[in-house]
Amino acid sequence: MIExxxxxxxxxxxxxxxxxxxxxxxxxxxxxxxxxxxYGAEVRGGTSHCAIVISDxxxxxxxxDEIDTxxxxxxxxxxxxxxxxxxxxxxxxxxxxxxxxxKIKGVKxxxxxxxxxxxxxxxxxxxxxxxLGAYLASxxxxxxxxxxxxxxxxxxxxxxxxxxxxxxxKAGMNLIK
Amino acid sequence: xxxxxxxxxSGNEAVAKSAIDAGCRFYAGxxxxxxxxxxxxxxxxxxxSGGIFxxxxxxxxxxxxVFGASASGVRAMTSSSSPGISLMQEEISYIAGAxxxxxIVNIMRAGPGLGNIWPAQSDYFQAVKGGGQGDxxxxxxxxxxxxxAYDLTLEAxxxxxxxxxxxxxxxxxxxxxxxxxxVANGKNYKPLAISHKPKEWAATGCFGRKPNVVKSFYLNxxxxxxxxxxxxxxxxxxxxxxxxxxALNINDARIILVAYGTMARLAKEAMLSLREKGIKAGLIRPxxxxxxxxxxxxxxxxxxxxxxxxxxEMSYGQMLEDVKLAVNGRRRVEFLGxxxxxxxxxxxxxxxxxxxxxx
Amino acid sequence: xxxxxxxxxxxxxxxxxxxxxxxxxxxxxxIAEVIDELNIRExxxxxxxxxxxxxxxxxxxxxxxxxxxGRGLAVATAIKRLQPDKIVFTYQGDGDLAAIGTAETIHxxxxxxxxxxxxxxxxxxxxxxxxMAPTTLIGQKTATSPLxxxxxxxxxxxxxxxxxAQLQGVYSVERSSTDSVQxxxxxxxxxxxAFKNQMxxxxxxxxxxxxxxxxxxVLSPVESLDWIKNTMSKVFPPGRIK
Numbered sequence: 001m002i003e004x005x006x007x008x009x010x011x012x013x014x015x016x017x018x019x020x021x022x023x024x025x026x027x028x029x030x031x032x033x034x035x036x037x038x039y040g041a042e043v044r045g046g047t048s049h050c051a052i053v054i055s056d057x058x059x060x061x062x063x064x065d066e067i068d069t070x071x072x073x074x075x076x077x078x079x080x081x082x083x084x085x086x087x088x089x090x091x092x093x094x095x096x097x098x099x100x101x102x103k104i105k106g107v108k109x110x111x112x113x114x115x116x117x118x119x120x121x122x123x124x125x126x127x128x129x130x131x132l133g134a135y136l137a138s139x140x141x142x143x144x145x146x147x148x149x150x151x152x153x154x155x156x157x158x159x160x161x162x163x164x165x166x167x168x169x170k171a172g173m174n175l176i177k
Numbered sequence: 178x179x180x181x182x183x184x185x186x187s188g189n190e191a192v193a194k195s196a197i198d199a200g201c202r203f204y205a206g207x208x209x210x211x212x213x214x215x216x217x218x219x220x221x222x223x224x225x226s227g228g229i230f231x232x233x234x235x236x237x238x239x240x241x242x243v244f245g246a247s248a249s250g251v252r253a254m255t256s257s258s259s260p261g262i263s264l265m266q267e268e269i270s271y272i273a274g275a276x277x278x279x280x281i282v283n284i285m286r287a288g289p290g291l292g293n294i295w296p297a298q299s300d301y302f303q304a305v306k307g308g309g310q311g312d313x314x315x316x317x318x319x320x321x322x323x324x325x326a327y328d329l330t331l332e333a334x335x336x337x338x339x340x341x342x343x344x345x346x347x348x349x350x351x352x353x354x355x356x357x358x359x360v361a362n363g364k365n366y367k368p369l370a371i372s373h374k375p376k377e378w379a380a381t382g383c384f385g386r387k388p389n390v391v392k393s394f395y396l397n398x399x400x401x402x403x404x405x406x407x408x409x410x411x412x413x414x415x416x417x418x419x420x421x422x423x424a425l426n427i428n429d430a431r432i433i434l435v436a437y438g439t440m441a442r443l444a445k446e447a448m449l450s451l452r453e454k455g456i457k458a459g460l461i462r463p464x465x466x467x468x469x470x471x472x473x474x475x476x477x478x479x480x481x482x483x484x485x486x487x488x489x490e491m492s493y494g495q496m497l498e499d500v501k502l503a504v505n506g507r508r509r510v511e512f513l514g515x516x517x518x519x520x521x522x523x524x525x526x527x528x529x530x531x532x533x534x535x536x
Numbered sequence: 537x538x539x540x541x542x543x544x545x546x547x548x549x550x551x552x553x554x555x556x557x558x559x560x561x562x563x564x565x566x567i568a569e570v571i572d573e574l575n576i577r578e579x580x581x582x583x584x585x586x587x588x589x590x591x592x593x594x595x596x597x598x599x600x601x602x603x604x605x606g607r608g609l610a611v612a613t614a615i616k617r618l619q620p621d622k623i624v625f626t627y628q629g630d631g632d633l634a635a636i637g638t639a640e641t642i643h644x645x646x647x648x649x650x651x652x653x654x655x656x657x658x659x660x661x662x663x664x665x666x667x668m669a670p671t672t673l674i675g676q677k678t679a680t681s682p683l684x685x686x687x688x689x690x691x692x693x694x695x696x697x698x699x700x701a702q703l704q705g706v707y708s709v710e711r712s713s714t715d716s717v718q719x720x721x722x723x724x725x726x727x728x729x730a731f732k733n734q735m736x737x738x739x740x741x742x743x744x745x746x747x748x749x750x751x752x753x754v755l756s757p758v759e760s761l762d763w764i765k766n767t768m769s770k771v772f773p774p775g776r777i778k
Contacts (some may be wrong), residue, residue, distance in 0.1 A: 020185065020197060020356065021184055024185050027183055027358040028183075032355065033185075033358060034356065035355065035356035036351070036354055036355045036356075036359075037354060037356075038218050039210065039211055039294070039354050040210040040211060040294040055459050058442075058445075059357075059442070060442045060443050060445065060446035061439075061443055061446075061520075061523075062349075062351065062355040062357075062524065063351065063520075075328060088475075112315070146285050
């Protein structure tokens, strides 16, 4: 098993946080995992992305050219990373921010309104967690239980934020039927 | 924190955490990509660990502060990336000349000049051949994972103290930036306590003893030569005792891939793929770049017939020269390298290996 | 017979390598006297320079750390931060402090490091053969300004003490001269005050000492003292700057 994930979007959408949370959960499940953030000039201009590899054996490279899962939180991310999607890969698009729906051969595309759903729950900034929920339900690689265990530490025991983010993750899971 | 509990850290943070766990109580640095998380971690955690953090006005100043800290008898470190490390070379030579222990971290980016901020291994020569003025060496250790970045930083402090020598952690942008699970068990690492003796040579005020002078200058002709011979003796001793490498599948190998740092991860993957294809491939991953693990190459070059080495680097053939020196013309040594941000891919390594074996 | 003059404890009983009339020996002794009068020899760490005073540690009898050219105040910063109960001073020439080490000087001063700086200004690079220094006077002939320093191409004598006095982190700056007995006594008082400031945790204190270099001024020792008084002091007026 090897899962190569790219998460991309605007600065402020919690891209890095989501990536680290996934990596963290994978670590707690005793999987091999690497997390590689975009850095330097790459994160100027308001966009950011990160790459995560989860595997059941040692990871040779945290950087990769072929993507198994892309979570694209805005339009530029869709355009930038579509060419790297593998045959049989999954693409989660934040439909709240992306208008055109690409059709790509061999790629399972899910258009989901992460930001709208997060706003409905009370905070648009939890769109990343809605996306996480959708990913968890769709890919079934990491367990919700383990993710939830990380939230107290991730939010430094801020109960209000924990509850809000937990709701967002569950709302995201409900999007996948 | 529980013993053996995993934490998720970047290579930069792992080196910083390791330094603090190793008893480093002085850090000075100047920001440069891609090692900013290291200076950031130190800024955040040094004071609460009872140490001193200074953001210096330049890398020249940072390494000079490390000189002063080490002269005070305190474990000290600085970090930077390639251009900043170039600026430090004069003072690193002073540190070697004054026989001070110090740890210097180079999270390499691509050069020459301003180059770019992508991973590279093109500062190998600078790290292992001296870099500054005079006949001196630094111990150079090359981690290939975040765990090893942590472990080898502990080791760098131990070796620096043991031999009174500057020790370099030579990583690259990939290692610095990537996060991986890590078990941070430095506090239980016994050699640290053993090597952490009071430094009777340090400048701490001459209360109750004769004055100490920390210096690298020898005014009288003959004195410096005597000192240099003493240094050379020390280097010879280190070459004997401190060669480190990881060797996999070498005994029956027809081709041995040689790579260090993050490059060795890809080389290992390629080696395993070659094995799956039924090709007898092996891997040598030098961990100490100085002293270079010559012995294993010398042994293989004599004992293994029909053997070819393929050296793979994110540079244009720097470690290659040390492999060739060790093999000493007895076996074929070939090279695959890219630099400037590009990294030889697993496919390229496999392709090169196959074409080498068929030629 | 009562002994009225002798070697002070912090000076070793050795001959120095300095030229006749050179100011370094005088200032070395003043520092040693001050250290002994303050009874701090055993807690003092001197940071010695590159230049004529490179082996000052052979003349002083307390702990010393050599610094690379220009880096004295970076080295001293680390020593003092790690050993705040010790007394740390740098001894630097004009090339060291005001040319190659300008950045280290300004930033240590600006951080308000609790250090004492003894800055020897003799307007030339002595060790390397009398080349132009940042403090060389307009018209002054040196090995690298053979026609005399020309402000149009070499700029003006750098009054780094006045510059440093502008910085908020600096506690005291004083300039004094070794051109006469009176000047030497004033210099000693200034150095003593700068050490006392550190002992009282007052912060960065610098003493600029106008010092003779007869060899590269191509003057006799006596003429050199006159030159400090009548020429150099016009550009670098002694007195308390801050």
